[in-house]
Amino acid sequence: MYSYALLEKNCYYLIQEKEQDPISLIKVNLETDHCLYVSRYGDATTVEWKKKVDPIFDILELLGDDKVKDWESIYNDNQGSFNYEEDED
Numbered sequence: 001m002y003s004y005a006l007l008e009k010n011c012y013y014l015i016q017e018k019e020q021d022p023i024s025l026i027k028v029n030l031e032t033d034h035c036l037y038v039s040r041y042g043d044a045t046t047v048e049w050k051k052k053v054d055p056i057f058d059i060l061e062l063l064g065d066d067k068v069k070d071w072e073s074i075y076n077d078n079q080g081s082f083n084y085e086e087d088e089d
Contacts, residue, residue, distance in 0.1 A: 002059050004036050005052035012063040012071075019057050025071070041075065 007013060009031045014023050029047070030037035040046045063071070 002056040003052060004038075004050045004054050004056060006056075006059065007036060009036075012068050014060040014063065015056050016058045016060065017056055021057070023060060025063075 007028045009028050012027045025041045027039045028036050036050050038050050
């Protein structure tokens, strides 16, 4: 069992918070004495505060810069494909 205290600012991680949870991509944006301000990427991006002592079941991977660039390209392309409106008659 891990905790958010192990994560570093400005880094992207693939994690599982609980054993049965899906894998999540997160980025640590800000660190205070007791908390981290984290972006969580999925269908939509959410931001939240996490206590450093909050548990993480598994830290699967710290993404390198090349993988982050690849992911950003794919993620940004997909975000544009969902921004459409149906014609109203």
